Amino acid sequence: MIRAVTVVLFGALAVGVPSALAQDDARTNPRQGDPQAIEQGQQHFRSSCASCHGLNATGLRGPDLTTGQWAHGGSDAQLFRTIMQGIPGTEMPAAQTFDATPDQVWAVIAYLRTLVGPSSGDDTRGNAQSGETVFWGKAACGQCHMVRGRGGRLGPDLSRIGTARSRRALITEIRTPSTSMTAGFWPVTLVARDGRRTRGVRKAEDPFSIQIMDTSERLVSVDRSDLREVVQETRSLMPDYGPDRLTDAEIDDVIRYLRSVGQAAPTASK
Secondary structure, eight states: EEEOOOOOOOOOOOOOOOOOOOOTTTTOOOOTOOOHHHHHHHHHHHHHHHHHHHHHHHHOSSSSSSSSSOOOOOOOOOOHHHHHHOOOOOOOGGGGGTTOHHHHHHHHHHHTTTTOSSSOSGGOOHHHHHHHHHTTTOGGGTTEEETTTTTSSSSOOTTTTHHHHHHHHHHHHHHHGSSOOTTTOOOEEEEESSSSSSEEEEEEEEEEEEEEEEEEEEEEEEEGGEEEEEEEEEEEEOOOTTTHHHHHHHHHHHHHHHHHHHHHSSOOOO
16 A cells, blocks of 8 residues: 655754864964875875765865865864864764864865865856756756755755765766765655556665655655565666756856855754
8 A cells, every 4th residue: 555654854963062163263273284194184084085075185976175165164173163063964974973083184184275276167167047047947957856945855955066066076967867876865666566656766664664755756655565566776767968958068057056056055053
């Protein structure tokens, strides 16, 4: 039997912030310019941060950190707090996830400071206004994605994606979305015993049932005893936006729009 279910979202519990995070923003890095610290910071970065930010910090699923244009902090103390606390509502975890000490975080910041160089020009590509038109019009991204409270729920909320992803990652996720699917949005097809098929994205499951959001954005729960098969899809519900659907210039515009939205998005409360 397929039945609609109500989903209740619980707010994250507030966590006590160590006194070290309450520093004045003017505080400088005690390990800035220390060659040994920079080498240690590089090692810590590559072991704990490179999977998202790239081996050389130029960005993968996380943003490029070599431009010096950081959305969550510019001073050493601000960067320290961001790394120690993580960024609520994003894939950026707190430093304790990696058992990183404050001294190691300062070393990572010292290393990152050595990477900042002239802008590659990527941040100036595209037109945000044109990108907004493409996003909501030609590409119809808003049918599945929400931006600052507007749009669909079938795909991830993109309000912060522009500052959370590198340019390279954004292009890949737009051009070939099946190569980079987000947890909580894995596509699945449920085949009932009578052959009826329900396609959507998996939200939760247990030994007795599976919960999905179908393509009409209806949250449903299905008893496993009523299913003939659960098909784990390998292709995203999002279509590929190849050059035949969006030109390189239009991709530039969309990325510019998403970056402008991400920069304007309010910071999650601590």
